[in-house]
Amino acid sequence: MKVSELTWDREGLAAAIACEDAAFEAALREEAYRVKVDTIGPEVYLRGLIEISNICVKDCLYCGIRRDISCPRYELSEEEVLSAARTAAGRRFGSVVIQGGERTDAAFIRKITRLLKEIKQIDTGDDPPLGITLSLGEQSREVYEEWFDAGAHRYLLRIEAFNPDLYRKIHPEDHSYDRRLQALYDLKEIGYQAGTGAMIGIPFQTAEDLADDLLFYKQFDAPMVGMGPYNPHPQTPLTLSGAPYPSAERRFALGLKMIALLRLLMPDINIAAATALEVLDPRGREKGLLSGANVFMPNVTPREQLVKYNLYDRKTSLPDGPSALEHGLSDSRIVIGYGRWGDSKHFRQE
Numbered sequence: 001m002k003v004s005e006l007t008w009d010r011e012g013l014a015a016a017i018a019c020e021d022a023a024f025e026a027a028l029r030e031e032a033y034r035v036k037v038d039t040i041g042p043e044v045y046l047r048g049l050i051e052i053s054n055i056c057v058k059d060c061l062y063c064g065i066r067r068d069i070s071c072p073r074y075e076l077s078e079e080e081v082l083s084a085a086r087t088a089a090g091r092r093f094g095s096v097v098i099q100g101g102e103r104t105d106a107a108f109i110r111k112i113t114r115l116l117k118e119i120k121q122i123d124t125g126d127d128p129p130l131g132i133t134l135s136l137g138e139q140s141r142e143v144y145e146e147w148f149d150a151g152a153h154r155y156l157l158r159i160e161a162f163n164p165d166l167y168r169k170i171h172p173e174d175h176s177y178d179r180r181l182q183a184l185y186d187l188k189e190i191g192y193q194a195g196t197g198a199m200i201g202i203p204f205q206t207a208e209d210l211a212d213d214l215l216f217y218k219q220f221d222a223p224m225v226g227m228g229p230y231n232p233h234p235q236t237p238l239t240l241s242g243a244p245y246p247s248a249e250r251r252f253a254l255g256l257k258m259i260a261l262l263r264l265l266m267p268d269i270n271i272a273a274a275t276a277l278e279v280l281d282p283r284g285r286e287k288g289l290l291s292g293a294n295v296f297m298p299n300v301t302p303r304e305q306l307v308k309y310n311l312y313d314r315k316t317s318l319p320d321g322p323s324a325l326e327h328g329l330s331d332s333r334i335v336i337g338y339g340r341w342g343d344s345k346h347f348r349q350e
């Protein structure tokens with residue numbers, strides 16, 4: 001298969017995803033990197049990642065912090081979140097992401113609202129106030145509006161699997177696919193840069209499913225996408241079911257390939273080099289950036305809590321923390337956009 005022979009319909013994308021020819025995959029990644037530089041430039045945007053809590057009301061079958069799993073729980077104090085945000089500001093990351101398990105209790109919602117307002121007041125010197133992305137799951141439209149009015153302007157809510165049958169296989173019965181889709185459209189209507197994404201290489205998933213994920217990002221007109229390879233957690237029902245999934249090597253190659261295909265399909269959007277890549281390869285995120293991604297999220301969560309945010313196995317072995325930039329990005333082609341919000345060119349042109 002040759003990159004020039006690719007077609008961008010479901011059949012063509014599925015064929016590209018299924019093709020395991022190393023030369024084809026390398027050529028695809030190179031082409032995606034070239035298109036990224038030509039379209040949006042070589043810059044990589046930074047987001048200081050703050051993992052606010054691993055308490056969650058949901059019970060996704062693949063997740064290491066699901067409601068019914070036994071693990072140490074934590075919730076950062078407001079001062080800890082602000083301190084992490086100040087770290088991001090001090091290092092001129094330009095933006096932060098507040099990510100956590102899904103919670104819909106009033107105390108948590110008000111806490112986020114207060115934090116958004118306070119983060120906007122953090123001194124960033126000559127740079128604009130910190131940009132803020134939230135990734136806190138499904139909320140009511142009113143809550144999304146409250147957080148938008150308080151200063152959040154991007155929201156990441158991954159669909160995880162666009163195929164509804166596959167979605168149902170990896171979630172308990174009371175998790176509604178339709179509700180998730182509706183939440184994404186609510187976010188968009190409110191004015192957020194609404195990002196989404198999916199896991200790559202999960203049990204039961206076909207090349208056609210992954211092609212449908214890519215076509216969904218296009219149809220939803222997502223200004224940003226955060227997707228990454230599936231990393232099994234040993235205690236989850238999905239892992240314990242024994243359902244097969246691709247090898248680590250294959251999941252990593254698929255993760256890079258999905259980034260490259262998406263860059264070619266949607267040249268001017270933001271694509272994150274997900275932490276999940278680094279679980280499979282010490283230079284995983286850097287390789288993601290060289291395959292077409294343009295967003296990198298150094299983790300600024302306090303180290304003693306970071307080790308408890310165990311979505312999947314081996315995350316705690318990552319050389320992360322505020323020094324992750326020095327660990328993560330050594331390739332001379334990577335240019336860091338310090339002090340920039342880093343909104344996607346696609347969103348700015350809508």
Ligand code: SF4
Pocket residue numbers: 056057058059060063064065066067100101102137
């Ligand atoms: S994937 Fe997200 S919503 Fe689902 S259990 Fe894990 S943290 Fe909660």
